[in-house]
Amino acid sequence: MAVVWRAKRLTIKGWSSEAEGFRQRARPRRLQRRQLSIWLGGSLLLVICLAAAASWWGLTLEPNAMNIRERLLPPGPGHWLGTDHFGRDIFARIAYGSRIALLVGGGSTLLAATLGASLGAWAGYKGGWWDELIMRLIDGLMAFPGILLAIMLVTVMGPGLGNTMIAIGMANVPVFARITRGVFLTGRNALYVEAAHALGARTWDIIRYHILPNGIGPILVQATVTFATAILTEASLSYLGLGIQPPDASWGRMLKEAQPQMGRALWSVLAPGAAIFITVMALNLMGDAIRDRLDPETR
């Protein structure tokens, strides 16, 4: 009996089917995890986007309308998330804050990706002293932690929505430049690029059809990470009083204003913090799922 069992195990067919079985067991689990990340992250992001849209179309209460008689009301039917120390509706302010967060996050990521990828592409494709010059500048910029560089820029440019977006975008340029440079450096020396050159393809076509498709994955993953980081940085800057200015609502600013009342009105510190947490987690989950999808080892 044992011999038969052994013989069965030793046949190539039997071994491969065992390995196949393992692979099939492993694959659904990974697929499930990726799908869970996409569904959870996507749904949470959808909620935030809906809140932003509701605020945009004026479907919430007026976020800056004060009513001293209704100050520090707990969550209830009239005010879903309660009111703050000026009697302003916290839900309306959270919804308005989601507009700011998405705008600053999206705008600064777009700025960082465009500028960083262009610089990195130029450095990686040109090589030589261009590469040396751009990368030394990027090294110098990387000496400043993101939030510090953003604080420095906001200090000289002044606070406000546009400047906050520019400052956070500039602080994230180096990471995109580094990633894109790596992609172009590898692509420049690849055989298929040499072949395209030999066939007389134009530089722009080589970049567009041969190099960029390989680099778009890492840049996309970095964009989701930067989007999340930008939202956190905006909240930090606004918490410090250097980002979005009152009376406009920003999640960071709301936290700062709610802190002195936290003993009496817990909801006023819970709501804005939870909004930041949920948005950043949603973006992180989406980023993880995209990374898994693009990684050939986990596909």
Place this chain on the structure above:
Amino acid sequence: MVPLQYLWRRLSALVVTLLIASTITFVVFNIIPGDPAMLMLGTEADPEVLANLRRQLGLDLPLHVQYFQWLRGAALGDLGTSIRLGRPVASLILERLPVTASLAVLAMALTIIIGVPAGAYGAARRGRAADYLIAIFTQVGLAIPHFWLGILLILLFSMRWQLLPPGGFVPWGKDPWQAFLSLLLPALALASHRIAQVARITRTSMLDALHKDYIRTGRGKGLPETILLFKHALKNSLIPVVTVAGMQFAGLLAGSIVAEEVFALPGLGRLLLQAIGYRDLPLVQGISLFIAAVVVIINFMTDILYLLLDPRVRYD
């Protein structure tokens, strides 16, 4: 041993990066805004007062002269004089540094003490409930804003249970135990994100190590699982963790700007915010350059440590 030639090359790169970082600092504070004197005093300031301040700051000199004077001073440790406090910027930084440095060191210690075992345990119990629980905690740690976590910690540990102080700092020289307690909550809040990152990297790195041949050989020899896990796998999987930890230490200095504001700690971050509030540009400029220099030096030390730990890394 790290070859001298490599060390020399890394040192010269360090000097170049420092030089560029200082140029960026100078450009940001002296070129972008137009007139720093007006930025400090406001657009409606008296022209005579403005002219005096410009003379005092050396802003009446050509830009390149200003730059070289400032750079020479910075290289010799003279970062200028604070406008509001009338004291050398360098001495103000040194005065506040112990608070920020203690906060960063304690946060780093918490990161390693919690992050590495959590990641290693997750890898050892891969696919089990403990692994999923740790994965959920890392996901939460990566997304939670540390200033919000700080507020929640104050609510729980200081206001509800009254176990730890809600803010402020007791100097180490006065009462070391109280100093430690006053830094515990801010350090925990500041470390949350890093703990999650380190746990994630340790888990991945250890899972990688657990599939290596030497582990299979060890298991074949009949070595106990704990020795395999902690002596063989963990030791080898800590190399990437060192690099990440080095980079995080630099980030901790910047993160402390917000944490110090939440917990009212009199550190470098608060000094920076006060300087911004009073438009004290020499002080803002000095602190920014100081933090950048520390980051560059820590990155250099991490590189060297990485080479010492992993002899497989080539020096070219």
